[in-house]
Amino acid sequence: MATVKENKKKKTTKTAEKTKKVTVPDKPEKKEETLYVSELDQYLFGQGTHYDIYKKMGAHLTVKDGKSGVYFAVWAPNAQAVYLTGDFNEWSETSHPMKRLEPLGIYELFVPEIGKGAVYKYLVVTKRGEKKYKSDPFGNYCEMRPSNASVVTDISQFRWSDSAWLKKRETTDLNKSPMAIYEVHPGSWKKHEAAEGAPEGFYNYRELAHSLADYVKDMGYTHVELMGIAEHPFDGSWGYQVTGYYAPTSRYGTPEDFMYFINYMHKKKIGVILDWVPAHFPRDGHGLAEFDGSCLYEYADPRKGEHPDWGTKVFDFGKNEVKNFLIANALFWMEQFHVDGLRVDAVASILYLDYGRQAGQWVPNIYGGNKNLEAIEFFKHLNSVVLGRNKGTVMIAEESTAWPKVTGKPEEDGLGFSMKWNMGWMNDFIEYMKLDPYFRQYNHNKMTFAMTYTYSEKYVLVLSHDEVVHLKCSMINKMPGFYDDKFANLKAGYSFMLGHPGKKLLFMGQEFAQLQEWSEARELDWYLLGEEKHRQMQNYVKKLLHLYQKEKALYECDNEPCGFEWINADDNSRSIFSFVRHSADKKNNLLFVINFTPVARPDYRVGVPRRKQYKLILNSDDIEFGGSGKIQPEVYKAVTQECDRRKYSFAYDLPAYGVAVFKF
Numbered sequence: 218m219a220t221v222k223e224n225k226k227k228k229t230t231k232t233a234e235k236t237k238k239v240t241v242p243d244k245p246e247k248k249e250e251t252l253y254v255s256e257l258d259q260y261l262f263g264q265g266t267h268y269d270i271y272k273k274m275g276a277h278l279t280v281k282d283g284k285s286g287v288y289f290a291v292w293a294p295n296a297q298a299v300y301l302t303g304d305f306n307e308w309s310e311t312s313h314p315m316k317r318l319e320p321l322g323i324y325e326l327f328v329p330e331i332g333k334g335a336v337y338k339y340l341v342v343t344k345r346g347e348k349k350y351k352s353d354p355f356g357n358y359c360e361m362r363p364s365n366a367s368v369v370t371d372i373s374q375f376r377w378s379d380s381a382w383l384k385k386r387e388t389t390d391l392n393k394s395p396m397a398i399y400e401v402h403p404g405s406w407k408k409h410e411a412a413e414g415a416p417e418g419f420y421n422y423r424e425l426a427h428s429l430a431d432y433v434k435d436m437g438y439t440h441v442e443l444m445g446i447a448e449h450p451f452d453g454s455w456g457y458q459v460t461g462y463y464a465p466t467s468r469y470g471t472p473e474d475f476m477y478f479i480n481y482m483h484k485k486k487i488g489v490i491l492d493w494v495p496a497h498f499p500r501d502g503h504g505l506a507e508f509d510g511s512c513l514y515e516y517a518d519p520r521k522g523e524h525p526d527w528g529t530k531v532f533d534f535g536k537n538e539v540k541n542f543l544i545a546n547a548l549f550w551m552e553q554f555h556v557d558g559l560r561v562d563a564v565a566s567i568l569y570l571d572y573g574r575q576a577g578q579w580v581p582n583i584y585g586g587n588k589n590l591e592a593i594e595f596f597k598h599l600n601s602v603v604l605g606r607n608k609g610t611v612m613i614a615e616e617s618t619a620w621p622k623v624t625g626k627p628e629e630d631g632l633g634f635s636m637k638w639n640m641g642w643m644n645d646f647i648e649y650m651k652l653d654p655y656f657r658q659y660n661h662n663k664m665t666f667a668m669t670y671t672y673s674e675k676y677v678l679v680l681s682h683d684e685v686v687h688l689k690c691s692m693i694n695k696m697p698g699f700y701d702d703k704f705a706n707l708k709a710g711y712s713f714m715l716g717h718p719g720k721k722l723l724f725m726g727q728e729f730a731q732l733q734e735w736s737e738a739r740e741l742d743w744y745l746l747g748e749e750k751h752r753q754m755q756n757y758v759k760k761l762l763h764l765y766q767k768e769k770a771l772y773e774c775d776n777e778p779c780g781f782e783w784i785n786a787d788d789n790s791r792s793i794f795s796f797v798r799h800s801a802d803k804k805n806n807l808l809f810v811i812n813f814t815p816v817a818r819p820d821y822r823v824g825v826p827r828r829k830q831y832k833l834i835l836n837s838d839d840i841e842f843g844g845s846g847k848i849q850p851e852v853y854k855a856v857t858q859e860c861d862r863r864k865y866s867f868a869y870d871l872p873a874y875g876v877a878v879f880k881f
Contacts (some may be wrong), residue, residue, distance in 0.1 A: 218228055218778055219394055226447065226562050228709075230832075233762060239338070251273070252273060252277045252279045252288050253273070253288065254273050254274070254290050254323055254325055257322045257865040258270070258273050259318065259323065259392060260293070260705060262292075262321060262323075262537075262538055262541055263320075263538065264408070264537055265323055265537030265538065265540045265541045265544075266541065266874075267541055267545065267596075268541075268544065268545050268548050268602060268606075269545065269548075270355075270541055270542075271355050271463055271545050271546070271549050271553075272288060273316075274290045274291065274292065274323075274352075274354075274355040275289075275291075275353055275355030275356050275357065275463065276288070276289050276335075276337070276353060276355075276356060276357075276367065276369045276370075277371075278332060278333065278369070278371050279313070279327070281327045281329070284329040284330065285326070285329070285330070285332065285683050286327055286328050286329035286330060287331050287332065287369050288325070288326075288327045288334070289315070289325065289326045289327075289328065289337070289339075289353075289356075290299055290323055290324070290325045290355075291315070291323070291324050291339050291351075291353065292321065292322065292323050292324075292354070292356070292513075292538060293322060293324055293339070293341055293423050293508060293513070294321060294322025294323075294507035294509065294513070295322070295343070295344060295510055295511040295513065296322070296324070296341045296342060296509040296510060297342045297343060297344050297345060297346070297510075297691065297739075298315075298340070298342040299314075299315045299317075299324040299340065299341050299454055299509075300312075300313055300314050300315060300339070300340040300342070300737055301315055301326050301328065301337060301339060301340075302337065302338055302339075302340045302350070302726075303335055303336050303337030303338065303366070303424050304335065304336040304337075304355060305328070305331045305337070305809060310340055310348075311328060312416070313328065315339075320656055321538070322509075324339075327374065328349075330345045331369070332369065332370055334368065334369060334370075335368070335369040335371055336348045336366045336367070336368055336369075336768065337366060337367055337368075337369065337460065338351060338352055338353075338361065338366050338367065338848065339351045339352075339353065339355070341508070341509050341510065342581075343509065343510025344510055344513075345510060345775050346659050347510060349502065349507075349508075349509075349510065350502070350503060350507060351503055351504075352365055352366060352367045352460065352461065352503045352504070353367040354462065354463070354505060354508070354514075354542070355432070355463050356368070356461060356464055357370050357372050357463055357472050358370040358464050358467065358471065358472055359448045359460075359461050359464050359465045359466075359467050360467065361468065362450050362451075362452075362467075362468070363450070365460070365501075365503045366503075367461075367464075368467075368489060370471065370472055370473075372472045372473070372476070372553060374473075375473050375476040375477075375480075376671060377476070377555065378480060378484065379479075379481055379483035379484060379555060382483035382484070382486065383483075383553040383555065384609070386557065386608070387608040388607035388608075388609070389609050389678070390612055391609070391635070391636075391720075392675060392775065393772070393773050393774075393775075393801075394439075394492075394772060395439055395765055395766045395771070395772045396439055396440060396720035396721070396772070397437065397438045397439050397440070397441050397720070397721045397722075397723075397762050397765055397766070398438065398439070398440045398441070398720070398723070399433050399436070399438040399440070399441050399442070399722075399723060399725060399728075399765045400441075400442045400681055400682060400719065400723065400724040400725060401429065401441050401442065401443055401444065401725050402443075402444045402445060402455060402456075402682065402737060403419075403420065403422075403425055403443060403444075403445070403446075403468075403469055404417070404419055404445065404468060404469070404733075405425050405735070405736070405737050405738070405740055405741065406420070406425070406429065406725055406740065406741060406747065407420060407428060407740050407741070407743070408420070408739070408740040412516075417468070417469050419469050420469065421469055421470045421474055422465075422469045422470040422474035422475045422477060422478040422565055423468065423470065423474050423478065423481075424478050424791050425478060426477060426481035426482060427479040427481065428479060429441065429482075430482055430485040430487055432523055433487055434486075434487065435759070435760055436728065436755075436758070436759050436762055436764030437761075437763040437765070437766055438487070438762060439481065439487065439488060439766065440487065440489070440490055440558075441487060441488070441489055441490070441791075442487035442491070442492065442560055442722065442842070443489065443490070443492065444464065444492050444660055444682065445457070445492065445493055446462075446465050446466060446475070446491050446492070447459045447461060447462050447464065447465070447466065447491075447493075447494070448460055448462075448464040448465070448466045448467065448678065449461070449466065449499075450460025450499070450503075450504075451499075452737055452738070454499070455682070455737055456491070456492065456494075457494050457562060458494075458497075458498065458499035458501075458506035458529060459494050459498055460498070460499065460501055460503065460505070460542075462542070463545045463546060465554075467690055471877060475554065476554060476555075477552045478805055479554055479555050479556060480555070481662060481773050483555065488557040488558070489556050489557050489558075490556065490557060490558040490559065490560055490611070490613070491550055491556050491559055491560070492559075492560050492562055493546075493547065493550070493559040493560065493561050493562065494563070495532060495543045495561065495562075496531070496532075496562055496563035496564070496566045496567050497524050497527060497529035497530060497531055497532070497563070497566070497714070497734050498514070498515075498530050498532070499529055499530070500528065500529065500530060505530070506530050510675070512533070513539075514530070514532060514533065514539055514542070515530040515531055515532060515533055516532075516533045516535075517533075518580060520574070520578055520579050520580045521533075521570065521579070521580055521614070524566065524572075524573060525574060525578060526573040526575060526740040527573075527788055529565075534567070534589065534591040534592045534594075534595045535591040540595050540598065540599075543595070543599070544595075544598065544599050544602055544603070545637070547559055547599060548602070548603060548606065548607075549577065550613050551603060551606075551607045551610055552606070552607065552658070556610075557609075557610055557611065558610050558612065558613060558635070559603075559611075559612055559613070560609035560613040560615060560638075561613065561614050561634070563615060563616060564596075564614045564615055564616040564620075565616050565617045565618050565620065567589060567592045567595075567596075568588065568593065568596075568616070568618075569587055569588065569589065569590055569618075569804055570582065570587045570588065570589050570688070571587045574819070584826040593632070596632045596633065596634070597627035597631075597632060597633050599612075599633075600612050600627065600632065600633030600634055600635075601627050601633055602755055604633070604635065610635075611635040611636060611640045612633070612635050612636075612674075613634065613635060613636045613638065613677060614632070614634040614635050614637045614638065615637075615638045615640075616634075616637055616638070616640075617638075617640045619799065620632075621643075621673075622674075623637045623674055624636060624637050624675040624843070626676045632732060633715065633852060635675065636674075636675045636676065636677050637674045637675065637676055637677070638676075638677050638679045638681075638722075639667065639669070639671075639674075639676040639677060639679065639719055640679070641667060641669070641677055641680075642667040642676070642678055642717070642829055643673075643680065643684070643718070645663040645666055645667060646663070646664065646710070646713075646714070647680075647684060647695065647806055648660070648663055649663040649813075650695060650696060650706065650707075650710045651695050651696075651697065652697065652816040653697045653698075654697065654698075654813060654815055657789075657813055657814065658789045658790055658791075658792055659789075661787075661788075661789035661792065664713065664794060665783075665786045665794075667717070668717075668718075668753065668781070668783070668786075670732045671717075671718050671719065671781075672776060672777070672778055673776070674777075675718040675776050676718070676719040676720070677719060677721070677722055678714055678717060678719040678720065678721055678722065678766070679722040680692065680714070680722065680723055680724060681722060681724050681881075682724045682735055684724070685724060685727065685735045686734055686736075687733055687734055687736075688734070689734065690734060691705060691726070691727075691730075691732055691733060691735070692727045692730070692731075693730040693731070693754075694732065696710075698815070700750075701750075701843075702815060702829055703730075704730065704750050704753070704754055704843060705815075705837075705843075705873070705874035705875060706813075707754065708754065708757050708842065708843075708874070708876060709811055709812070709813055709837070709874050709875075709876055710756060711757070711761060712761065712809070712811055712835075712837065712876040712878075713794065713809075713811050715761045715764070715765055715771065716771070716796065716798060716807070716809040716811075716878075718774075718776070718780060718781050719775055720772075720775065721765070723758075725741060726741045726742070728754070728755055728758040728759075729745060729751045729752070729754055729755040729758075730745070730750070730751050730754040731745065732745065732757075749843070750843060753841065753842050754842075754843070755842035756841055756842060757837065757842040757843075760835065760842070761835075764834070764835060764878070768798075768800075768805065768807060768880070769800040769801070769805055770798040770799055770800040770805050770806055770807045771798055771807065773800055773801045774798075774799060774800070774801055779799060779801075780798060780799050780801075781796065781797070781798060781799070782796060782797040782799065782826070783795075784797060784823060784824055784825070784826075784861050784863070785797050785807070785824065785861045790815065791812070791816070791818065792812070792813040792814045793810065793811065793812050793813070793814075793818070793821070793871070794809070794810075794811050795808070795809065795810045795811075795823050795824075795861065796808075796809050797809070797826060805880070806880070806881050807834075807878055807879065807880055807881075808823070808825065808831060808878070808879040808880075808881060809876075809877075809878055810823055810869065810871060810875075810876070810877045810879075811875075811876050811877075812871050812872070812873065812874055812875045812876070813874070814874070815873045815874060816868075816873055817871065817872050817873045817875070818870075818871040818875075819870045820868065821866045821868065821869050821870070821871035822858070822860045822866050822867070822869075823860065823861065823866060823867065823869060824859075824860040824861025824862065824863030824865070824866045825855045825863060825865050825866055826863065826865075826866065827855065827865065827879070827881065828855045828856075828857065828864075828865045829881045830852050830853070830854050830855075830881065831852070831853045831854075831855065831856055831867060831879040831880070831881045832852050832853075832879060832880045833849060833850070833851055833852070833853070833877060833880055834879065834880045835876065835877065835878035835881055836849055836875075836876070836877055837872075837874070837875055837876035837877075838872040838875055844872065845872065847870075847872070849869075849870060851870060853867040853868075853879065854867065855867045
């Protein structure tokens with residue numbers, strides 16, 4: 218807990234000095250009294266249905282009695298008193314007492330003659346007389362860590378120019394559209410050399426926008442998914458332990474800088490998805506934990522309110538105001554920052570009361586089961602409101618179990634998510650790819666099993682940051698064999714991922730075979746692109762992604778059985794998979810043949826559904842991808858010769874670890 222002395226010292230820090238220079242009042246064009254918390258606001262907040270509550274809570278520039286200033290409002294019902302303290306009052310404990318509003322215990326205060334840039338905290342006096350210095354739960358901007366006070370800002374003045382994107386988004390069905398997501402940790406994608414005033418070398422959001430958009434567009438991704446945007450105190454949490462749910466982290470600039478980032482991405486026709494963390498929050502003294510001296514945002518019973526594995530607090534999904542805080546937060550990112558979707562972290566940890574807990578460490582629900590009934594209703598409410606108000610956006614669940622109907626409709630007892638990460642496919646895929654090719658014949662079903670359930674949900678196939686962090690190896694170093702074998706294996710694996718039904722996600726660096734495990738502390742090893750093998754891998758992934766966007770068969774029918782057809786799912790002795798992806802009109806179809814062994818099959822014959830011509834449109838053995846460069850015919854004509862239980866077939870010289878995609 219910060220002391221008064223520590224907080225007084227803050228005004229002498231660089232951050233305080235910088236912000237103190239700009240605490241002159243802005244002159245916003247605001248009507249008097251419009252921002253104040255009303256009885257109706259309190260009623261709706263108490264019901265859990267005030268979806269714009271962030272427009273009243275927090276710190277807002279306004280006018281009262283003809284004077285410009287800032288209106289502050291904070292929810293602290295179990296506090297004895299709340300004071301506003303900051304650089305504008307020399308961090309005084311008592312000079313700015315806040316007025317309590319009943320019945321919800323919201324504290325408010327208008328402070329004239331301060332404005333954008335003012336640094337502040339709430340001094341909460343608990344019923345036991347303890348003093349807690351808290352940053353603003355609804356604040357839109359924070360000091361750069363390790364400082365943690367809130368900073369007054371105004372996010373309403375940014376001039377957006379992405380209306381064309383937003384209009385098109387409303388009518389786009391992402392289930393029938395290409396969706397190739399590039400997962401990015403902004404602080405470690407690229408870095409500048411450390412310099413005075415910027416020792417970490419972080420890119421500003423505006424710099425990142427230009428650099429990242431150019432790269433993503435060139436590679437053929439359709440979306441970026443950003444890790445760690447909401448404010449968090451510890452870099453090593455990667456942004457998954459949030460203290461400022463309504464504030465883009467100041468590591469990379471201001472809220473306006475982040476708005477610029479999103480606006481620019483949209484102008485380049487790139488969607489933006491944010492990681493969103495409603496599962497838990499940290500115990501840091503300035504954050505939400507025991508906010509007013511009581512368990513306000515978290516469950517009071519530690520068997521429900523604490524994650525024993527993570528040492529974090531769990532939101533109380535039985536409390537209307539807490540659910541409102543989270544639902545309004547999701548809407549805040551969608552509607553104020555124009556983000557195109559949220560990837561919801563650790564959904565399973567919210568749904569199961571016994572998640573990560575041993576017997577005696579959890580509390581059953583009223584029926585004696587392990588399902589969190591309050592959380593189930595929360596997700597139904599959340600997804601109904603967010604997707605209902607923002608057509609064309611997505612809510613993506615990271616749900617690691619077989620919970621039914623995650624992407625089902627709430628009215629049909631589903632949770633209402635747009636899509637779900639396919640963690641089962643990911644685990645089976647990685648286990649298979651790690652095997653020595655000799656042993657793959659005994660594990661063939663690891664690559665085919667996902668097709669038995671792929672239409673039960675709307676899936677995203679993921680190879681995320683979680684698979685390449687400390688002690689897990691990079692993707693290239695998971696592969697078996699010698700140096701060249703590793704690259705050939707990974708190309709085959711990525712090709713299988715491309716052909717399998719489901720949207721796609723790759724974590725940054727995987728596209729050029731990053732050798733090191735990922736660390737938030739350093740940038741990606743871009744120097745590897747000076748080496749031929751890594752350049753060829755990047756070129757191959759680029760080819761896959763552009764093929765994905767070009768060919769409707771690869772995305773139109775992801776969620777319909779008519780979009781996928783096995784040719785041979787049982788060729789385990791040779792570890793070869795062959796299948797067809799169909800477009801909706803069946804006029805643009807793709808045949809995939811993938812060899813997962815180092816044994817070439819010059820006499821390979823594949824069964825086909827029709828007696829047509831089959832055009833080779835992707836050959837992993839091309840010299841530009843690091844293959845042998847052996848010339849192959851471009852067109853193959855099917856003949857009447859039975860193979861793979863098909864009447865028609867054609868022969869193809871299939872290389873070791875070869876990938877061939879034919880269009881017919």
